[in-house]
Amino acid sequence: MVTMKQIAERTGVSVSTVSLVLNHRDEGRVKADIARKVRATAQELGYQPNALARSLRTNKIPIIGFVSEEVATTPYAGGIIQGAQDAARELGYLLITVSGDDAATVEQEVLALKRYGIDAFIYSAMSNRVVTIPQCLADYPLVLADATDRDNRFPAIEPDEFRIGYDATTRLIEAGCANIAYVGCTTPGPIIAQRGRLEGYRAALDDHGREFNEALVCNVDGNEEALRAVEHLFAEQHPDGFFCFNDSRAWYVYECAARQGLIVGKDISVVGVDNHRVIAETFAPQLTTIALPHYEMGYWAADKLISIVEHRDIAPMPNPLMLAPIPPLDGEEPVKMHCVLIEKESVRPQ
The missing domain is CATH 3.40.50.2300 (Response regulator)
Known part of the structure; x- marks a missing residue:
């Protein structure tokens, strides 16, 4: 653990001066340039205040x-x-x-x-x-x-929800996908993530000279009904790229691809969101995903x-x-x- 004495030795000041600065009692007592140097050195060395000492x-x-x-x-x-x-x-x-x-x-x-x-x-x-x-x-x-x-x-x-949609869609475009679908979310009431990610998806298409096609947006909830909706998307629109609202919804894409004899990562490309380790690392092939911070x-x-x-x-x-x-x-x-x-x-x- 880094001590005030080590900071004092590095900066060439007394331990009491370091104590005044790091305990925010330096105003009017320590020159501003010296206080800045002490704080910069403390940060550089990774100094951490001692909560027990402060409490005493x-x-x-x-x-x-x-x-x-x-x-x-x-x-x-x-x-x-x-x-x-x-x-x-x-x-x-x-x-x-x-x-x-x-x-x-x-x-x-x-x-x-x-x-x-x-x-x-x-x-x-x-x-x-x-x-x-x-x-x-x-x-x-x-x-x-x-x-x-x-x-x-x-x-x-x-999270920057717009950038999530934009970056995921751009990655699929850069991979050469010509027909990119969005498998979104449908729940009662407005969802910030759904709105932002869809807007990012549309903006990325527009910035790369692609037309937005409403038929390529498939908003689903879960279970058998969601699987049927994604199957319909495969059958009617034949996407070769899928941006999924989250990693869980990517499962429907993997399942439908397997039923049609398509190989994820070769015949189609998929990007999810969450970096949910149980899902993203369990899928085969492992799922490219955007990690929520x-x-x-x-x-x-x-x-x-x-x-x-x-x-x-x-x-x-x-x-x-x-x-x-x-x-x-x-x-x-x-x-x-x-x-x-x-x-x-x-x-x-x-």
């Missing part, structure tokens, strides 16, 4: 509350919690997570957190959606992850929240778990997080 000085352990709508029980969205926890730990905070599936339960959990002295929160949804912030959170420092506030009052980060969104949200609480700039620290770079904390909100395409075997070679 202040008689309070700094804690963030993570309030979720079903995130804790969603296997591939749980990375949001991991990212928030890692960022909080690096900055000397603890993270306590609670989950609820209705407003009353969320309020009960939040009240419990407040009894622990928690007064800053991250709020997250199971999937990217517009949410109404519970009144019990409205008067506290709050950041949203994988969700946006209906009233746009709070900082938020979400759950870990990165949680990490950004914690850094953003702590920067608000401590009234200071924070530079996110990259680590091996990140597939995409963390956006700046002061970006236009809601911040759109880039999602990385993971190349596997379901897109035929160029």
Whole structure:
């Protein structure tokens, strides 16, 4: 673990000066250029504040509350919690997570957190959606992850759904696919992901001189009815490329291809979304997919929240778990997080 003494030796100042800077008590006491040098050295060396030491000085352990709508029980969205926890730990905070599936339960959990002295929160949804912030959170420092506030009052980060559709479709075009279908999602009410990914699909076609064909859009829910709809798409439109709303829907494409004697990755190409390891790595051939940045969104949200609480700039620290770079904390909100395409075997070679 990097110590203040090591930072002091590297920068040529006293340990007490380093302590003043890293505990945000340097204003008027340490020259600005020296403070910048100390902070830059601390970041370069990977210094992490000692939460226990801070708690002994202040008689309070700094804690963030993570309030979720079903995130804790969603296997591939749980990375949001991991990212928030890692960022909080690096900055000397603890993270306590609670989950609820209705407003009353969320309020009960939040009240419990407040009894622990928690007064800053991250709020997250199971999937990217517009949410109404519970009144019990409205008067506290709050950041949203994988969700946006209906009233746009709070900082938020979400996947760049348009870029997902654009990048997936562009990859299929670059692979030489001439007739690209979109296997989308149909559920009651508007879905941010569905709208954004479809718009990205259309824009990529347009930018590459392709005409949009409504008949190549197949929105499905699940089970036998969805399989029949994708079979009809194969029979009527003969696509050679498929952009799927998520990895689960790619299964219908794989199944229909097998029934018709077509080889995925050779006769047709498929791109999914989620990088759901159980699906993407179980399919044969393995599914090329776009990874949703759950870990990165949680990490950004914690850094953003702590920067608000401590009234200071924070530079996110990259680590091996990140597939995409963390956006700046002061970006236009809601911040759109880039999602990385993971190349596997379901897109035929160029």
